[in-house]
Each structure stands twice: as structure tokens, then as C-alpha cells.
Amino acid sequence: MEGTKIPEVIERHQTALLDDWMKQQLAASTLRSDLLPSAELREQSREFLELLRQASRQAGSTDVAAPAWQPLRDMLTRVSRSRGEQGFSPSETATFVFSFKQPLFSRLAEAYGGDAKGLAWDTWLATAILDQLGLFTTEVHQKAREAVIMRQQQEMLELSTPVVKVWDGVLALPLIGTLDSARTQVVMESLLQRIVETGAEVAIIDITGVATVDTLVAQHLIKTITAARLMGADCIVSGIRPQIAATIVHLGVDLTGVVTKASLADALTHALQRVGVSVNGRPARA
Amino acid sequence: MERIPILKMGDFLLVTIQVDMHDRLAMTLQDDLTERISRTGAHGVLIDISSLEIVDSFIGRMLANIAGMARVLDAATVVVGMQPAVAITLVELGLELPGVRTALDVDKGMRVLRHALGRPTPQEADAGAEG
Structure with a gap:
């Protein structure tokens, strides 16, 4: 991740990014204010941003399976699980990550000014990372569902064979x-x-x-x-x-x-x- | 050489398999048993396999063979005390032991044998005399 301004941009505009992102999430049609209070959503977003900042500073590549991304992956696992239990759909859960693109891209555009080449490259890097993270939440969501199905199958098996x-x-x-x-x-x-x-x-x-x-x-x-x-x-x-x-x-x-x-x-x-x-x-x- | 004892009890022969069966032991048992049936003129054979925990296709076929040979020698055979795992294995192997009588334990096995030979148990005979 050389020659990128992503860690720098996140660091400099952390609070502003959070505000933009929250505004975006609260306005989105996938917002489930019935399931998740906005204070909790803000706390989750803040934590995500903080961990993303740390990870993007340490990480050597965009591969989110690398150890540097572990804290962020753990956090997303937690969020995805709890949202799955609350009744969010997989796409609603993944949108949490994807919706961060717009605020980040506009800040990146600001930072690069007229340097179109640098902006394109950083946009690509940010997309690669956020897409992987978004898919990761979907995967966790699905796994949690599968675990529930497996458990129910087991229970049915035991229930249904009384001698x-x-x-x-x-x-x-x-x-x-x-x-x-x-x-x-x-x-x-x-x-x-x-x-x-x-x-x-x-x-x-x-x-x-x-x-x-x-x-x-x-x-x-x-x-x-x-x-x-x-x-x-x-x-x-x-x-x-x-x-x-x-x-x-x-x-x-x-x-x-x-x-x-x-x-x-x-x-x-x-x-x-x-x-x-x-x-x-x-x-x-x- | 290792052998499985065959006990004579009245008209019946009693075989209790207490050790893990291996192929040669099964062969020896088959020879000993047929020899004993023809020598003693026994009319019933009871094989207790309650201690047998592992069975393969060879032993399964051996059991069927022993029963078949005993039948030819005019002796009814009853296999008693088969473990669930052994029963499942035999079914999965397609060895359903047709023609072999089975019972849950030695007690019930003896009753099955007496029934098969048309000989009532002492208790049943008493009851018959009273009635």
C-alpha cells in the first residue's frame, strides 16, 4: 500500500468522515431504526473507522485476510452476528460497510485535488478493501444462519425418535x-x-x-x-x-x-x- | 491352540463366545461343532454372542454357515444376545442370517429351542399337568 493517502485522509478527517457517514446511513433506505438505535450505530461506525485507520496504517497490502486486519475482522464478525440475530438481512448488514465508500471517496477527491491518476489508484485500493470487508460480513452472516439450521436439525433428530x-x-x-x-x-x-x-x-x-x-x-x-x-x-x-x-x-x-x-x-x-x-x-x- | 468351549446340556449344545473371533478360531469352531453334533446327536445348538463386539463379513458368514450345517445335521440353531452394533453391521453387509433363530438372551434362547423341538419347558409342562 505504497503511495496511498488513505491512512492519512482517514486520520486527518476522522471526525468529519464519521459525521458524513452517519448522515449517509441515517438517510439510507436500508436503515433499520426499529432494530438498531442510532447511538449504537454511531458507536459501531466510530469503532470501524478507528480500526480501519489502524489497519490501513499497518497493512502492507489490500488483502484483508492478513493479520493486520484481524481486529477489524473480529469487530465485523461481532457486528454481523448481532445484526443477524436482530433480524437484519445480509445485504442490510453489508451495506453498513459499503456505505462508507461515498464519504471516503469525496474526502480522497479533496485530498488529491487535480491528481486524477493518484485519485484513481487510491479509489481502487479503497474499493478493494471495502468490498472484501463487505463480503466478509455477508459470509459471517451466512455462517451464523447455517449454524442455527444445523442446531435445529440436530434437535429435530433427537426429538423425533422416542422409543x-x-x-x-x-x-x-x-x-x-x-x-x-x-x-x-x-x-x-x-x-x-x-x-x-x-x-x-x-x-x-x-x-x-x-x-x-x-x-x-x-x-x-x-x-x-x-x-x-x-x-x-x-x-x-x-x-x-x-x-x-x-x-x-x-x-x-x-x-x-x-x-x-x-x-x-x-x-x-x-x-x-x-x-x-x-x-x-x-x-x-x- | 485356542478353542471355544462347547458345553453339552441335555439335548443341547451350548457355545459361548467370550473372546474376539478371528478367522481361524471361527473355522475351528465350525469343525468342532459339527463334529460334536454328529457325535452326541444333539438336537439344538445355542450360540451366545453377547460378548462379541466386532463382526466382519467372514464371521457373519461363518455364523450363517454353522447354522446351515447344524440344520443339515438335524439340530436347530439359535443365536442369542447379539449387540446392536453387530446387528447393524450384519444388516449393512447384507448378511441377514435367514433361517437362523435369534433371541435376546440365553434364557429366551432356550425357550425358543424347546419350542422349536416341540418340548415344553419344565414350568410349562407343570402348568399343562395342572390344567
Whole structure:
């Protein structure tokens, strides 16, 4: 960054730049005064300007990944995260950095006067730096969003696979949602683990809450059932809706050797018979 | 040489695998077991694999083979106490052990064997006599 007046300009006009920039940001259509009070915005802008001044003085190049830019990157990470949580859009967040261009360019133009060549060069340098910083905030914003999605996925995975003991030796596994490979793995593991823990001989897999059954889902189900059988427990599949029964037959999925029942109640009756418990229809004595 | 003990219990043979199976041990077990079945005329074989934590395609096929050979020699085979990880591995390997009976523990395995051979357990026999 030789022959540039950027650090000098920022240093000399720091307060004036901040005022110009604030004026610009407050007038912009992307201003979210509902989410961010202007005092806080001013504080963030002041900090950005201060760190930019230090970084541009120390840095040897426009590469913002260099160590000299670390404090500024940290500050932007913080700002981007907090704005992401407050509900700003990625472009609104990036505009925070991009809007600094106009005040900076006009000060640079002032400083260079008639030297068009020097001005063009410095304008290019400033654009390179601010663009990278702006994109950096977008990236952080996106990463924060992705982290939220990942966490929610994990939570859904854990929420959706409860294995319930309904009787001595009978487990029930109500499945809800879509069965993909990752979920089947979790379902299979938790079911087999509970079979070991409880010594259950029968497990009812209820698929009332499964929206669609395709060949892959059917294959996953069959795998789970086979694994349970290898351990010595029988599986009953229940809650098969008419459409799903039709799909299974049309797809040619072979469910012979698997006990299937229309409702969970039927499956439970079958399971109780299987473990040797008889249920009569009479109400219990008071 | 390392061997897996085969215990005779009445009409049944009891095999408890307490160590990690390696290929040669499995081969030896297969030979010993078929030899014992034909010598004793046992009608049931119970293989307890509850301590077996690692299984590969060879051991998986060995289990299926042992069960198949026992069937040819007129002995029902029940595999008991398979660990979840082992069951998942066998399914992923496509070794579903068709024709092999399974049970959760030795107790239930014995019941399965007696059922398969049409011999009620002592308790069931008592209950039958009373009824």
C-alpha cells in the first residue's frame, strides 16, 4: 500500500468522515431504526473507522485476510452476528460497510485535488478493501444462519425418535416426518439400544406420521426390522394408511415376513398375545 | 491352540463366545461343532454372542454357515444376545442370517429351542399337568 493517502485522509478527517457517514446511513433506505438505535450505530461506525485507520496504517497490502486486519475482522464478525440475530438481512448488514465508500471517496477527491491518476489508484485500493470487508460480513452472516439450521436439525433428530415402553416386553416407536438415511440410523440405534436395555421381545414401529413411503424408506424400514430380528426381537409395522399400502404394492416392495397392522391398537393386541398377555374387553373392577 | 468351549446340556449344545473371533478360531469352531453334533446327536445348538463386539463379513458368514450345517445335521440353531452394533453391521453387509433363530438372551434362547423341538419347558409342562 505504497503511495496511498488513505491512512492519512482517514486520520486527518476522522471526525468529519464519521459525521458524513452517519448522515449517509441515517438517510439510507436500508436503515433499520426499529432494530438498531442510532447511538449504537454511531458507536459501531466510530469503532470501524478507528480500526480501519489502524489497519490501513499497518497493512502492507489490500488483502484483508492478513493479520493486520484481524481486529477489524473480529469487530465485523461481532457486528454481523448481532445484526443477524436482530433480524437484519445480509445485504442490510453489508451495506453498513459499503456505505462508507461515498464519504471516503469525496474526502480522497479533496485530498488529491487535480491528481486524477493518484485519485484513481487510491479509489481502487479503497474499493478493494471495502468490498472484501463487505463480503466478509455477508459470509459471517451466512455462517451464523447455517449454524442455527444445523442446531435445529440436530434437535429435530433427537426429538423425533422416542422409543416408548408400552408393556413389559413391548416397545413402541412412533415415527414422524420423513425417513432419510441419517434418521434411519438414529432410529435403528435407539430402538436396538432400548431392546437391549428392556429385553423387549416385540417392537411396534408406527408409521402413521410418516408422510410418504418410497422404496428407500421401505428399505430403511426393512433394515431396521432385520437388525431387530437378528437381536431376537420381532417388529410389527403399524399405522399404514391406505395410500401407503397402495404405494408399497405398486413399488413392489417385499414386506413378506414382516407383520403389518393397520392401526397401533391392532399391533398392540398382537404384541400382547405374542408376549403371552391376554386382554379381555370387560372393564376393570372398581 | 485356542478353542471355544462347547458345553453339552441335555439335548443341547451350548457355545459361548467370550473372546474376539478371528478367522481361524471361527473355522475351528465350525469343525468342532459339527463334529460334536454328529457325535452326541444333539438336537439344538445355542450360540451366545453377547460378548462379541466386532463382526466382519467372514464371521457373519461363518455364523450363517454353522447354522446351515447344524440344520443339515438335524439340530436347530439359535443365536442369542447379539449387540446392536453387530446387528447393524450384519444388516449393512447384507448378511441377514435367514433361517437362523435369534433371541435376546440365553434364557429366551432356550425357550425358543424347546419350542422349536416341540418340548415344553419344565414350568410349562407343570402348568399343562395342572390344567
